[in-house]
Amino acid sequence: MSKSNKFTVQEREISFLSHGDNDFLSLTDIAKYRSNYDPNDVIRNWMRGKSTIAFLGLWEILNNSDFKPVEFDGFKSEAGYNYFVLSPQKWIEKTNAKGIISKSGRYGGTFAHKDIAFEFASWISSEFKLYLITEFQKLKNEENDRLSLNWSFQRTLAKVNYRIHADAITEKIIPLELTKEQSAMIYASEADMLNVALFGKTAQEWKNGNCNLEGNIRDHATLEQLVVLSNMESLNSVMIHQGLPQKDRIAQLNLTAIMQLKSLLNNKSLKRLQNP
Template sequence: MKNRIIDVQNVKITISKEELDDYICITDIAKVKSNSSRAADVVRNWLRNRGTLEYLSVWEQIYNPAFKVFESEHFKKQAGLLTFTPSVSEWIQKTNAVGLYVKRGKYGGTYAHKDVAFEFASAISPVFKLYLIKEFQRLKEEENNARQIEWNAKRFLSKSNYLIQTDAVKNYILPQRDFKKDSKWIAYAEEADIVNVALFGFTAKAWREKNPELAKKNNVRDFATINELTVISNLETHNAQMIREGKKKEERFEVLKEIAEYQLNILNTAEQIKMIEICDNDLTSSEALCLRDSFPI
């Protein structure tokens, strides 16, 4: 999910995953110092402080090439004046800042990059800041563990079910073949490709030819989604059973293709499954998936 909630000393803090990084709702943090109706005023008063503006300006110059330094100087010159009551939206609009943003509607409020949010928490309560950092780190550890579990699940599904299929090939197909004209590895590769083509629409060889560098350390299934690997698991089990039943490859392929289309559609459209999926945003995987779309069958 894009938004996560952590509980810091009985205060619910919303965290939003944005393109740049994690952003924390500082309007929620402000509730430590004031009630919900006045939380926005706490944020506004914090922005009036020259020290705050100095910190924000330096942060933006480090991480935001489009930041308008000259415009930020106008804010700093007015810091401390009674008539100076800047809004977050005004700061963003005039300086092109990215460290803060304002969100409307559900989970609305002012959000700050985690570096900025921790600085805001220091101004509110140094003790609360420590608890905030602790809970934030706990959240990130849970997310990292979840990603590791997903990766392990992918590899387990891929490897364990491939063993089921190759065992069926060895026991029910290889004995009927002419070993002078064929070999075990060819038979295994052909059976794997029945599943690959049924699901992906291309063979492992086609993928390797398109991705020679990736193929040195990876195979096509390393870049499949958890939904695709779940379907692969089912396809390999079905394929092994059909092999035992003596069905020809052509017949098995048609059956597997229908199963793949149906099951993948169910998984991709089920809202509950979508909510527990963890998206792979790493560039390498994205590039591989884009390349996959152009593979020949």
């Protein structure tokens, strides 16, 4: 799990964690809408109800293959009785639940998958739940717009570098006596050399295996691949000016792609950019 982020709902800060495609909202912060003094008691009271246990169990059955149904059945049979008490920690420990997590430390508290958090918010206040969903969706839309802008920027950068790359091909590879059609064939060869070095296949090979997708191999590249592609285009133009033959350049470009992709995939700053 990453460090918690925050957004505001009716002048109250709500923390959340993002893990892959899943978002976990702070039940502790949501519970403060009802009680600032002991939000943990609010969460425990919610978890005592039969409908709550049924909902939590169903969510786990649908989303968690490691969930323990026998232990869940025990809680379900006792839920609703005056003596029944259940904490998030006990629920997690006994059933191996994944939809609720309990964190300690600076960014601690009880967090739950957004499906569960919205259900809890509904128990707290229907009005508050509506504001919570609205503000959280607004936040995610802004995040998606930002990531789309970053991807578009890298795509544009790759296109700009391709122009530099193409100019180097014109100057150093294409003899003046070639026709435009012959020149275009060499451009295609150089572009596919980069595709093979980075993606492991030519544009046509990719298209043959992805007939149902629109666009080309580069349109479906990841942010990391586009960053590396722009660097490879610049490097290839330098090697072209140095007079290196294509067979030597493709080996160097492939090593560069492997090295840079490994570095980017382990880059914490880039991960924060993609998961702010």
